[in-house]
Amino acid sequence: MELELDRTQLNGFETVLDTTVCHEETLEAIVPDAYPDIRTVCDTEGIVLLKRKEAQDGRAECAGSVQAVILYLPDGADGLRRMDVTLPFTCGVDHTGITSKCGVMVMPYLQAIETRLLNPRKVLVRVNLSIQFQVCxxxxxxxxxxxxxxxxxxxxxxxxxxxxxxxxxxxxxPFPYSDEVTLPGSKPEAECLLKNRAALRCGEAKVIGNKLIFKGDARVQLLYRSTEGGLCTAEFEIPFSQIMEISGAGEEATCEIQMVLTDLDCALEEGNGGRTFRITMGLLAQAAVRDMRTIDMLTDVYSTSYDLTGETQVYTLNQLLDHGEKEQTIREILETGTLAREVFDAYATISGVTQNWEGERLTLSADVQVTVLYQTEEGGYTSAVRSIPVSCPLELPHTGVCSCWCSCTSPVYATPTSGGIEVRLPVCFRYTAQEGHKVPSVTAVRLNEDAPRDHSALPSIVLRMVGPGERLWDIAKAYGTTTCDIMQANALEEDAIPEGQLLLIPRKR
Known part of the structure; x- marks a missing residue:
């Protein structure tokens, strides 16, 4: 006879894949007819826009584009000019555990971008992406x-x-955002926009009922040419607040939110004296909500009256070891070879994060490529590029598993100094570490009513010494009695017994 068990259903998600894929795209682009010939390419910056992500049977895939802005000096004219190039990409990863029902979180990183001048009317643009897939x-x-x-x-x-x-x-x-921003009075009026970028940050997330409320900001930076002919920068912090419908999580849940750009457009508004810009963004918030569950598990069973057999299964229970963020500060000198007269723009791109275990220490590492656009002593425009490794140590058990992301949380500070350009920037590592524990539990119990236990052949009283690591439960099970009977026979008030104690084991009647 199979006994009826009290069963509890646990619903959720498990991570089947957490990996980073490197991807490269190249494109030959023709200079538009209305643009002058290119004499020198000074700088190229790209913005990654995620357009699509999905899970199929055996594969997770994403698609998007890199909006590249090329700043160059024209042939026979002064002043920087802008040329836009779009490089579409599609990237995927295969895994047998992926199905169409999986949830996919994607974080695309632009590792590097470069432009090579083929001739005054043609360029070759190359981008290197690292795309982090987390599939649940x-x-x-x-x-x-x-x-x-x-x-x-x-x-x-x-x-x-x-x-x-x-x-x-x-x-x-996904949600859109559109706003107008105005240059402060200390900034000169703009003649044309040369570049723009946006860094996204989610600073607060809270579950209330079946709603996930999250807040953050987009830090938008602009590089423009003023009406006076100089290059100027401006920065704006644009806050956002959103509500997302969720289910299955309590209000003490831990929320991880990854923000990704799906669109970005910035334009100088006409008729406002060169002081107002219209910023339009598409944003995608990706959330993984972790919750603590308390469960009772049947770990052992026997019968004092009949033969009994049980089936067991080993479950993996995850414990949250640590989660949070750590900020590391980079301070380096970019050697330029010649004296930099003035810095106009500075920005950073970050590769995906790698992990290295050494004992109880986990080191998260990323490569940060810093680019600085500056004016040389002779009055020309050029850029300096350097890849800087940055690491973040964490004290965690080697049996733990860590998911991590990395971002630059503030603008890059750059200033000319002797021998080059000094740069400073913060790099934020966000991480969630957990550890799995194996717990065997009974899943089915069968009782043989045709085979009752015969206690008549057993002595009525047994003296038994407690062995190393033995529990009262183990002794009671071995003699077909109960822990309650043993405690009563030995006047014990609790079932914790010291090693070497002599116990009286009564026969079960």
Whole structure:
């Protein structure tokens, strides 16, 4: 006879893939007829826009584009000019655990971009991307907390309480943002926009009921030519606040939100004295919500009245070790060879994060490529580029598993100095570390009513010494009695017994 068990259903997601894929795109672009010939390419910057991501059976894929802005000096004229190039990309990763029901979080990083002049009317643009895929599959697990009505068959059971951290929800929300920003009075009026960029940051996230409320900001930087002919920069902090529908998580849940650009456009408004810009953005918020669940698991069972067999299964319960963010500051000198008269623009691109374990220390590492656009002593325009490694140590058990992301949280500070250009910038590592514990649990119990246990052949009283690591439960099970009977026979007030103690084991009647 199969006994009825108290079963609990655990629904959530498990990570089946967390990896970074490198991808390269190249494009030959013709200079538009209305543009002058290119004499020298001074700088190229790209913005990654994510357009699509999806999970298929055996594969996760994303697609988007890199909006590249080339700043160059024209042949036979002065002043920097702008040329726009769009490089579409599609990238994917294969894994047997991926199905169409999986949730996919994608973080694309622009590692490097360069432009090579083929002739005055043609350029070759090359971009290197690192794209981080985190794929989570829905799972439904049944755990048994105990036998229903155990007293009917003399069933003795041990149920233990555990906590496990589960990914309760994978959700996303796209949303647009549009606003006008005005140059402060200390900035000269703009004649034309040369470049723009936006860094996204989510600073606060909270679950209330079935809503995930998150807030953050987009730091938009502009490089423009003033009406006086000089190059100027401006920075604006644009806040956003959104509500996302979620399910299956409590209000103490831990929320990870990754923000990605899906569109970015900035234009100088006409008729406003060169002081107002219209900024339009498309943003995608990707959320992984982790929640703590408390569950009772049936870990052992026997009967004092009948032969009993049980089936067990090993479950993996995840414990949240640590989560948060750490900021590392880079301070380096970019050697230029010649004296830099003035710095006009500085920015950074970041590769995907790598991990290295050494004992109980996990080191997160990334390569930060810093680019500085400056004016030489002779009055020309050029850029200096340098790749700088940055690392972040964490104290974690080697058995842990860590998911991590990296971003530059503030504008790059750059100033001319002897021997080159000094740059300073903060790099933020965001991480979530967890550890899996194996717990065996009973999943089915069968009782043989045709084979009752015969206690008549056993002595009425047994003296038994407690061995190393033995529990009262183990002794009671071995002699077909109960822990309660042993405690009563030995006047014990609790089931914790010291090693070497002599116990009186009564026969079960």
């Amino acid at each position: 599959a829905p799972v439904s697990t049944t755990v048994c907390g105990g036998v229903l009505e155990p007293e009917n068959a003399g069933v003795q059971q041990m149920s233990e309480r555990y906590e496990t951290c589960v990914i309760a929800c994978i959700q996303e929300k």
